[in-house]
Amino acid sequence: MKKTLKIDPVTRIEGHAKVFIDLDAAGKLESAGLVVNELRGFEKILIGMEADRMPHVTARICGVCPTAHHLAACNALDNAAGVAPPPAALLLRELMYLGHIIHSHSLSIFVLQGPDLVLGLDAEPGQRNIVGIVAANPELAKMALALRSIGQRINEMVGGRGTHPVTSVAGGIAFVLEKEKHKVLKGWVAEAKKLLPKVAPAVKGLLLKALQDHPAMAADWVVPSWGLGTVHEDRVSLIQGKLRAIDEQGAARAEFGVEEYHRYLQESVVEWSYMKKVRLNLDGELHDYRVGPMARMNVARRFGTELADAEYAEFCRLGGTPCHTTVFQTYAKLIEIIWAVERAEEILREKEIWGETRVPVRFQGGRGVGHVEAPRGTLIHDYQIDDQGIVRSANLIVATQQNYSIINRSIEQSAQSHVIDRPNDQALMNAVEFSIRCYDPCLSCATHAVGRMPMQVIIRKDGETVRTLRR
C-alpha cells in the first residue's frame, strides 16, 4: 500500500512547482521532492547577441532579482575584456545592489513568508495571504512596505530604471553621481536606518513565536549541509570577492575565484524535473550544499558593520554556528537588510564615489565568468565571446539549482514531522510549503518549458487515487 501526496503548485514562490511525498504501506516516508516543469531556455536565447547587451537582456530573466543578473553579467564582461572598473563604479554598483537586497528581502520576509510567520502554519488558507498579514499586524506591514519602497527607490535612482536596471555596463557604470542625487540617496538611507530598531525586534518576535508554536521547526527541521558564499575583506560581500566552501561543521574546505567554478561545482540532471541540480565536487566527492543569506553568514561569519554584527551574534546564540535550521533563513534575511542599510550609509560616505566611473572596453575574444550573491544565493554568468564581441555560448548557474538538494531534504523533514500520522491536511500542506519558501526558490530563473497544472493534492494508495484535494 503506497500513498503519494502532491502539492501542486506551491503558491507564493516564483515560477510554478509541485511537490510529491511518497509514503510506503506502513505510512513511512519513501521520498519527497519538488518537481519543476517549466523551461525558459535563456542560455540558448543569448547566443548570437552582442556581449554588451547581456546586462540588459539577462536582467529580464527575472522580475524578482533583475539587478543580480544585471551585475553578474557586468562582472562576467569585465573579466572577458580584462578590465577593472574604477572604484566609483564598483561603489555605485554595490549601492544599487544593496537597494535591490533591501527591496527583495523585505518582499520575501513580509509578503512571501509573512503569512507563515504572522499567521502561523495552521491558519486557514483564506487568511494566509497578504491582506491577512496586514490586518494582523498593520504597524509592521507599514514599516516593511516602507523599507521595501526605499530599497526600490535606491535601486531605481542608481540603476536608472524601476524594475530592470540599465546603468551598469561592461567597464563600469554609465553615469557620474550628482550632488543632488547623493543628497536624496543619503536621506533615504537615513530613513531606512530609523526603521531598523522597530522592524528587527518585530520580525524576530514573530520568528520566536513560530518556533514556540511549532517545536519541530527548531528540533527536526535542521538540514546539516555544506555551504557556499562570497567573502571579501574577511566579511560577507555581494558583488565582489572569492567563493568559499565550508563543510557541515563550518570548516573552510575551498576558496576560489569564480572563473574556476567548473572545477568545484558540478551540474547533474534529475530524472523527475527540468531543473539541474548542482553539487560541490571536492576531493573526488560530491556534496549537497546551501547558498543564500544563511549560507553567506555561515561562510563569512562577519559583516563588518556595527548593528549587523551585533544581530549576527544573537543569531549565532539562537541558531548556532554554522546554522542549519531552515527557518533561520528568515532571520538571516533580516540581518542582511540591516547590513545593507549600514553598508549603503558607508558607501555614501566614501570619497571615491565621486570619481570617474567607466573604462573603455573591447572584446578580443575569450571567456568571461562573473558572479554576484543574488538575494537567494550565488549566481554565476559564464560567456564565451568571439573577437567581434558576439556571445557564442552562455551558461548560467542560479541559486535555486544549488539549493535544490537541500530544498528536497527540507521537504522530507517537514513531511516527516508535520505530515505523517497527522490527519490535518491543511497543516500538512502549509508545513511543506513553508520549508520550501524558506529557500524562496526562484523557479523561473532555474529552469528552462511551458505549462502549468492546476493546484491539487493527490493522495494515492497502491497506485490508485483515493483522494484529491484542491485549494
Add this chain to the structure above:
Amino acid sequence: MQLPDRRTVVVCIGNELIADDAAGYEVYQRLAPCPARLEYLGVGGIDLLALLDGESDLVVVDAVQLGAPPGTLHVLPWRDIPASGTGVSAHDVGVREAIEIGRILYPERMPDRVTLVGIEGRCFNMTRKFMTAEVTKAIDGAVATVRKLVQGGAHGQGG
C-alpha cells in the same frame, strides 16, 4: 485651460511587451491628454498604493481573464471586482487586495469609489506583436469608457 480633475486618478496596468497584457499600456497611451491624473504601472500589485493620493475616485484599467470572449470590456464597480488573479500581478496581490491593504494602512489616501475597466485577454505568453485581434479592437472602446467615467457621471449610481 481646463484644470485637471483632482477627484479622479486613472491607473493603467500591464506589461507593454506582452501580447494582451499590453492592453492597459495601449489605453494609457491613447488616453492623454486626460482631465484626471493618469498613471501607468508595468506590473500591478502593491505598487498601486503609491499612486493614490486621496482622490475620491479610482479607475483601474487592466487586462483580465474572467472567462469571457477576448476583447470583452468589463466595467466592474468595487463590489464586483474579484479577488486576486484578475489582472496580471505578482504574489497574489490584485486590485482588490491592494486596495484592501491600503484601506488598513493608509485609509486617508484611499478612494471612496473604485472601478475596474477590464479588457478580457487571451494571450499572455507571447510578445507584444501577438496581441489578440479582438483585444486590439477593444482598446478604443476602453479609452472611450474611461473618458466617460472620468467626465462626470463617474461611477454611475451606487458604484
